[in-house]
Amino acid sequence: MSATPRVSIAFCTQCRWLLRAGWMAQELLSTFGTELGEVALVPGTGGVFKVEVDGTLVWERERDGGFPDAAELKRRVRDVIAPEKSLGHSEKKSTAPEA
Template sequence: MTEPSKPRIVITYCTQCQWLLRAGWMAQELLSTFTSDLGEVALVPGSGGVFQIDYNDVVIWERQKDGGFPDVKTLKQRVRDQLDPGRSLGHVDRT
């Protein structure tokens, strides 16, 4: 019996805009918070001002549509809502 595959996060960032550090920082935050729950966080170079975050092929953040970049709290909440909606993120969920 095989174990079900863990979710994959893809962060597509614009190389022309030099958003690699931002994408890498967000990947680090997600891997630190969802340590054993994620199978992969991939960084994919793009162009044309793209900054998009996908969870198993579901877009959870798109810079142009959502108006800029997510703060870490919002990003973690959106990933949690896909991964395990009932899960508490501790201090991140506090207002």
């Protein structure tokens, strides 16, 4: 993993998903700041919406069944770039009883 990971968000221009991609980029930059080296918006066609971190696919619209909510995308990106990082209130609460 590089010192400053690159996130790419590929989105369909035909579907007009630029605003959604831009919002996801803003959410990631707000959460991770300088822990990320770059967040790139990559225009595409054919219904594409996928998010990669240094080439590792973390979300793909067809594979994962639609679009991620911001909290889920942040968790998946965090798991790749900084698994030890707490996301605070964005973190899912465990439903398992504590031992």
